[in-house]
Amino acid sequence: MTLAGVSAIAGACLIALGGMAAFGRARNRGLDIQIAGVCFLALAGLIVFWSGPAVGADFRSGIDPALGLDPLSGFYLVVLCVVAAPALLFARASLPESGRSAPLIALTAAFVLSMAALVAARDVSTFLVAWELMTLTPAAAMLVWRQDEDVRGAVIFYVGITHVAAVGVWVAMLTLSAEGVLGGEPLGPGGLRTLVLVSALVGFLTKAGIAPFHVWLPRAHPVAPSHISALMSGVMIMLGVYGLSRVLFLWVEDVPSWVGVSLVGLGSLSALVGVLYALVQRELKRLLAFSSIEHAGIVVLGIGAAVLLDAVGQPRWAAIAFAGALLQILNHAAFKGALFLGAGAIGEAAGTLRLDRMGGLLHRMPLTGGAFAIAAFAIAGLPLLNGFVSEWISLQALLRLPVGDSGWFSLVGALGAATLAATAGLAALCFIGVAGVSLLGRPRTSGASEAAEPGGAVAAAIAFLASLCLALALLAGVLVPRLSELGPGFWPGGPSPDLNLPDTGSLPTPALLLALALLAGLVAVVRGSRRAAPAPVWISGQPDEPQLAWTLAGFTKPLRLMADGVLRTRRESTTVSPAGIVESLRFRGDVPHLFDTHLFAPLLWFAARGSKLARRLQSGSLRAYLGYLMALLLFLLLILRLDLLS
Amino acid sequence: MTGQTIVSGGIQLAGAALAPLAIGAVQWLKARMQGRRGASMLQPYREMRRLWTRSRVRPDGASVVYEAAVPLSVASTFLALLLLPIGSVSPDWGFGNDAIVLFGLLAIGRFALAAAAWDTGSGFELMGAARDLTLAVFVEALFLVVLALLAFPAHSTDLIAMSASAAGGEAWREPAQWAAAVGLGLVILAEAGRRPIDNPDTHLELTMVHEGPTIEFAGRDLALLHWTAAARTWVVLVLAAGVLVPHPGGFAVQLLWLPGWLTAFVILLAVIEATQPKMRLLRVPLLLYGGAVIAMLGLIGRLLGAAV
Numbered sequence: 017m018t019l020a021g022v023s024a025i026a027g028a029c030l031i032a033l034g035g036m037a038a039f040g041r042a043r044n045r046g047l048d049i050q051i052a053g054v055c056f057l058a059l060a061g062l063i064v065f066w067s068g069p070a071v072g073a074d075f076r077s078g079i080d081p082a083l084g085l086d087p088l089s090g091f092y093l094v095v096l097c098v099v100a101a102p103a104l105l106f107a108r109a110s111l112p113e114s115g116r117s118a119p120l121i122a123l124t125a126a127f128v129l130s131m132a133a134l135v136a137a138r139d140v141s142t143f144l145v146a147w148e149l150m151t152l153t154p155a156a157a158m159l160v161w162r163q164d165e166d167v168r169g170a171v172i173f174y175v176g177i178t179h180v181a182a183v184g185v186w187v188a189m190l191t192l193s194a195e196g197v198l199g200g201e202p203l204g205p206g207g208l209r210t211l212v213l214v215s216a217l218v219g220f221l222t223k224a225g226i227a228p229f230h231v232w233l234p235r236a237h238p239v240a241p242s243h244i245s246a247l248m249s250g251v252m253i254m255l256g257v258y259g260l261s262r263v264l265f266l267w268v269e270d271v272p273s274w275v276g277v278s279l280v281g282l283g284s285l286s287a288l289v290g291v292l293y294a295l296v297q298r299e300l301k302r303l304l305a306f307s308s309i310e311h312a313g314i315v316v317l318g319i320g321a322a323v324l325l326d327a328v329g330q331p332r333w334a335a336i337a338f339a340g341a342l343l344q345i346l347n348h349a350a351f352k353g354a355l356f357l358g359a360g361a362i363g364e365a366a367g368t369l370r371l372d373r374m375g376g377l378l379h380r381m382p383l384t385g386g387a388f389a390i391a392a393f394a395i396a397g398l399p400l401l402n403g404f405v406s407e408w409i410s411l412q413a414l415l416r417l418p419v420g421d422s423g424w425f426s427l428v429g430a431l432g433a434a435t436l437a438a439t440a441g442l443a444a445l446c447f448i449g450v451a452g453v454s455l456l457g458r459p460r461t462s463g464a465s466e467a468a469e470p471g472g473a474v475a476a477a478i479a480f481l482a483s484l485c486l487a488l489a490l491l492a493g494v495l496v497p498r499l500s501e502l503g504p505g506f507w508p509g510g511p512s513p514d515l516n517l518p519d520t521g522s523l524p525t526p527a528l529l530l531a532l533a534l535l536a537g538l539v540a541v542v543r544g545s546r547r548a549a550p551a552p553v554w555i556s557g558q559p560d561e562p563q564l565a566w567t568l569a570g571f572t573k574p575l576r577l578m579a580d581g582v583l584r585t586r587r588e589s590t591t592v593s594p595a596g597i598v599e600s601l602r603f604r605g606d607v608p609h610l611f612d613t614h615l616f617a618p619l620l621w622f623a624a625r626g627s628k629l630a631r632r633l634q635s636g637s638l639r640a641y642l643g644y645l646m647a648l649l650l651f652l653l654l655i656l657r658l659d660l661l662s
Numbered sequence: 663m664t665g666q667t668i669v670s671g672g673i674q675l676a677g678a679a680l681a682p683l684a685i686g687a688v689q690w691l692k693a694r695m696q697g698r699r700g701a702s703m704l705q706p707y708r709e710m711r712r713l714w715t716r717s718r719v720r721p722d723g724a725s726v727v728y729e730a731a732v733p734l735s736v737a738s739t740f741l742a743l744l745l746l747p748i749g750s751v752s753p754d755w756g757f758g759n760d761a762i763v764l765f766g767l768l769a770i771g772r773f774a775l776a777a778a779a780w781d782t783g784s785g786f787e788l789m790g791a792a793r794d795l796t797l798a799v800f801v802e803a804l805f806l807v808v809l810a811l812l813a814f815p816a817h818s819t820d821l822i823a824m825s826a827s828a829a830g831g832e833a834w835r836e837p838a839q840w841a842a843a844v845g846l847g848l849v850i851l852a853e854a855g856r857r858p859i860d861n862p863d864t865h866l867e868l869t870m871v872h873e874g875p876t877i878e879f880a881g882r883d884l885a886l887l888h889w890t891a892a893a894r895t896w897v898v899l900v901l902a903a904g905v906l907v908p909h910p911g912g913f914a915v916q917l918l919w920l921p922g923w924l925t926a927f928v929i930l931l932a933v934i935e936a937t938q939p940k941m942r943l944l945r946v947p948l949l950l951y952g953g954a955v956i957a958m959l960g961l962i963g964r965l966l967g968a969a970v
Contacts, residue, residue: 378725398773399738399766408762411806412819418810418961419817421968430810430961434954437806441799448773448795452780452788458723514758519818521745521760528741528757532770535737536730543733543882548718553784553878556867560722566780566788574796578947 020063021071024085024093024136027056028129035125038118046121047108050128054100057132060085061093066498073138075266076199077192082138088502092135092258095346098484099250099353100128102477103243106357109473110242110364119160120241127153127247134255140193147185150255151178151223154248158240167239174236177222181229184219185259188212192267202269209268213275216263224256224312227286231609231616234293237305238369242360245301249308249356250349257315257345261338264323265504273327273425279320280414280428284435286313289611291442292579295449295572296607300359300369303450304352307395310439311348314410315341317432321413322504324429328422331505333413336517338503339496340409346495347394347402347488354391354481358384361474362454365467372567373461374454381469385455387482394485396447397440400529402488405515407440409496412520419519442575449571460562489525576607583607666913670748671755673917677743681896682706682889684928688856691932706892713885721782721878731778732883735771739893742767746897747825747904749916759821761809761905765802768853768897771890772798775875782878786867790874793943797859797871800950801852807957808845811838812905814964824905829916831908836967839906841960846906848953854895856931858949861940862891871943899927 030053038046064071064085072084085093107124111117130149137143155171191212197203203212222229233253237245264271290310297303318341326334361384362377363369378385394401414436417429459465469475488495493515500507509516514524555564569576576583587605591598633644686703693700702708721728744755745764752759776791813819816827833839852859855872864870867877876887900920903909909919941949 376723378727393773393777396773399763399770404766408766411762415806415810415813415819419813419819421814421817423968424965426810426961426965427958430807430958433806433810434803438799438803441795441802444769444773445792445795445799448776448780448791452777456725456727456777456780457783514756516758519820519823520758521763521818521820521822522758523760523763524756524758528763528767531741531757532734532737535740536733539733539736539886540729543718543886546717548720548881551719551721553721553723553782554867555785564785565783566785571788571792574793574943575799577944578796 018063018071020060020085020090023056023063024060024071027053027058027060028132029053030056031125031129031132035122035129038121038125043111043113043118043121044108046118046125047104050121050125051101051104051108054097054104054128057093058097058101061090061097064090065094066090072136074199075138077194077196078139078199079141079193080139081142083133083136083142084138085136088258088261089135091342091346091499091502092255093132095254095349096128096131096135096251098346098481099246099349102353102357102480103246105473105477106246106360107241107243109471109477110360120157123153123157123160124244124247127157127244131247131251131255135258140189140198143189144186147182147259150252151175151182154236154240154244154252157244158236161241161244162239170235170239174232177229177232181219181222184215184217184222186219188216188219188263191215192263197267202267204269205272212263212268213271216260217275217278220256220260220263221282221316222256223253224260224316225253225286225309226256226282226312226316227289227309228611228615230286230289230309230312231611233309234302234305234609237308238299238301242301242356242363245304245360246353246356249305250353253308253312254315254345254348257312257319257341261319261503264319265338271323271327273324276320276323276327277425277428279316279323280432281320283313283315283317283320284432286310287317287439288313288435288442291439291446292583293607293609295442295446295575296583296585298371298568300363300371300450300454301356303371303446304355304359307443307446308348308352310443311344311352311395314407314436314439315344315348317341317436318344318410318413321410321417321429321432324422324425325413325416326504328417328420328425330416330420330422332507332518333416333420334505335500335503335507336409336496336505336509337413337416338505339499339507340406340413342499342502343409343488343492343495344406347406347485350481350484350488351391351395351403354387354478354485355395357474357481358388358391358478361470361478362388362467365470366461367463367467368461371450371453372569374459374464375457375461375565376455376459376464377467378455380459380465380467383475384470384478387475387478389451389455390482390485391478392447392451394482394489396444396451398444400489400525400532402485402492404440405489405492405523405525407436408523409515409517411436412517416519445572445575449568453566453568453571457565458562460565490529492523492525584610666749666751667753669913669917670751671744671753673748673920674743674746674752677746677896677900678740678889678893681892682710684896684899684924685892687928688932688935691929692936695932695936706888710885710888713880713888714882716881718883719878719880721784724778724782724878727781728778728878731774731781732879732886734774735890736886738767738770738774739890739897742897743893745821746900747821748900748920749909749913750822750825750829750904751913752822761813761819761821761824762806764821764897764901765805768894769798769802771894778878779875784878786870787875787877789868790870790872790877793871794875797852797946797950800947801849804845804950804954804957805849807954807961808842808849811842811957811960811964812846814838821901821905828905828907829909829911831910834908836964838960838964841956841963843906845953845957845960846902848950850898850902851934852946852950853898854931855891856895857935858938858941859946864940869940899924902927
């Protein structure tokens with residue numbers, strides 16, 4: 017047994033133990049044990065990812081449970097641990113010290129374990145059990161955490177949609193297993209391959225929150241406790257991409273190019289839809305949920321580029337595109353984890369998650385606020401931070417289609433690249449706004465002006481993830497060559513700090529960041545330390561009042577006007593003016609989620625009508641059921657009599 | 663390091679000093695075309711010298727984000743200068759020469775000033791920053807489509823390779839290159855903040871785009887921001903001279919093409935500036951969409967050409 021295997025087993029056992037220990041007297045002890053377990057899992061994942069070889073069983077087609085890790089599983093295990101360790105640390109500091117939080121802690125352990133089991137599953141039964149558990153445990157956690165109507169509605173929606181979609185996963189996985197593909201040769205062309213591909217696309221992409229299957233996501237993520245939200249958004253949805261990339265690059269032979277085109281299309285749609293609706297949210301966690309849809313879209317764009325580049329015979333760039341998508345997953349885990357945990361801390365400190373009621377929090381909570389700001393800038397794609405690096409790789413990969421002359425797929429690549437660039441621009445607008453309205457400027461409410469820095473553990477958890485954003489930007493050049501070995505194609509590039517991709521001008525983040533810091537320091541010195549004159553901000557000579565402070569709605573107004581044809585904002589204003597004198601003005605405006613109103617509302621209507629009809633059949637009366645049995649018997653006899661079957 | 667790289671590196675650095683001259687030349691020419699005498703071409707330098715002697719301002723409640731904004735935007739724009747190909751050569755500074763990274767560096771200044779706008783909480787500053795970031799959404803998308811066309815001859819987004827394959831000017835025989843020229847022209851107008859997208863002369867709070875975020879800065883900060891604006895214009899003009907237009911010949915001959923094309927671009931900018939009014943803000947995306955559609959048509963044209 018290798019070190020990695022021992023470490024993985026020890027980690028899993030410790031997490032399970034920690035989950036059970038939560039019911040004992042020392043609640044924090046349970047979380048401590050879980051954190052230790054996550055560290056062991058991370059070690060196992062790192063060893064297997066970085067240096068191989070695979071440990072445990074290989075994929076097999078039977079239904080006997082089997083577990084094992086190969087480098088791709090190891091990578092996802094690292095992603096899981098990167099979010100899980102700070103999330104547990106956050107939970108330790110923020111959950112109330114009462115018996116009420118014990119079930120939540122146990123469910124957290126179960127959630128982490130189910131995700132670890134999914135990436136370690138080596139047969140179809142383990143995979144599907146872990147898949148279902150991974151869906152159900154966060155739902156249970158939400159219900160344990162809060163018991164109001166909102167949560168119940170969100171959980172029903174979440175469980176309903178992900179389960180309908182799970183049919184796709186079941187069909188794909190069971191077919192692959194039945195065909196003996198999991199442990200053997202990949203599935204060749206034919207009708208069966210099309211069935212597997214279509215059902216895998218629907219099933220896995222729904223879990224990943226890809227539009228138009230994303231409607232569960234903005235409902236479920238905001239109502240979960242913050243550390244569960246971080247895990248769901250940073251890891252769980254990306255495990256949909258894990259399943260999909262296994263199917264595409266391991267179990268199916270010669271992925272047809274229509275899959276690549278659909279992936280690029282769906283990825284573009286999700287990226288744009290996610291970020292556009294994120295822009296119009298007023299509540300921080302709901303905004304972050306929409307941004308997860310955007311990032312899942314960016315990852316799927318990268319996977320689609322990998323499929324297409326492989327299909328047109330550019331194996332080097334197929335490998336790089338896949339590496340870019342994986343790097344995006346890791347980056348997303350780092351900054352989205354930091355942002356969800358930061359949202360939890362900020363919501364606790366300021367007493368609200370409404371963005372327009374915050375303000376000036378950087379002064380009140382410099383450590384948490386600073387880390388939140390770095391994560392927000394990273395997710396906004398601030399050049400030279402990690403979000404920019406992975407988006408740069410994906411942009412280059414998509415550009416390779418038109419630049420490398422791949423026939424009509426050139427158009428797909430150019431459109432995908434343009435969409436990704438627009439998405440990056442929108443994310444910049446969105447997250448500069450988020451950081452600005454919450455952290456900078458002056459407090460807008462008394463809650464925000466009295467916010468205080470949370471405990472050291474909370475700040476440390478968020479700061480760890482924020483510093484990871486910087487570290488990943490510096491290490492990209494080392495990581496990408498290793499990541500490119502895990503998917504399709506082949507790129508013989510060795511690790512170098514310069515991220516020197518073929519036929520690009522390279523992105524040497526360490527050198528650029530160092531030069532930027534030195535030059536900016538130089539400018540600051542040249543500018544001199546002469547005292548700057550304090551002055552009020554210019555607002556046309558009016559007195560500066562908090563009501564005049566800008567809101568996120570004001571900041572995004574130009575864009576909302578330009579995109580009004582897509583967003584269809586509803587505005588409603590009433591003037592109360594008895595006797596011709598205006599007494600008050602009332603304005604209401606909101607942006608309906610068009611996927612809800614136009615796509616899912618009709619579907620729900622049909623589902624409700626259908627179940628109403630079905631309920632009429634289930635009258636509960638014994639006579640009626642005897643009648644059904646009689647009818648069925650007669651029907652079968654009739655078939656037999658008329659010899660319809662032959 | 664050969665002589666060529668030393669010369670090209672020297673010209674890259676000289677850009678830092680020459681950039682305000684390009685702005686001054688546009689303003690001077692524009693004034694002439696409008697029948698005014700106009701200020702001297704050296705006026706931007708004089709303004710910067712005057713501002714350099716003035717005290718900076720610290721708006722109430724501003725934090726380190728405000729303090730860092732100007733150094734960051736100056737430093738990132740300066741780095742962008744070092745990525746430019748000069749005569750299809752660039753010394754190996756260790757920063758690479760990627761086209762997308764170049765635009766990323768220009769975006770850092772936008773980020774820094776928008777964050778500073780939130781830091782001061784100034785409504786006018788935020789108004790400008792919001793518009794700037796909003797237009798950047800469309801400009802970045804347009805730039806990527808244009809890049810898909812411009813990078814095709816070299817099969818690379820490396821600016822040196824792109825510059826080398828653009829040198830001969832063979833690409834202009836394809837309609838794709840003309841479409842790319844239209845698109846890149848719009849990108850240049852937007853990045854440089856010129857009419858019809860933005861009016862660099864306006865100082866009315868409600869109409870500014872690029873000037874807006876600078877409103878709370880004074881003294882040396884403002885001087886440095888003026889330099890940044892000039893350097894951005896310089897970067898996009900030298901970029902166009904390097905990767906879009908033909909500049910055949912050896913290294914020395916290519917060096918002579920550069921001032922020639924820059925002069926032509928300055929004249930072109932002045933003509934556009936003198937004849938075009940500023941557009942309504944909400945119409946700018948339509949203009950940029952138009953550019954993107956033309957660029958996409960160029961791409962389709964190339965594909966059709968390859969198909970027959």
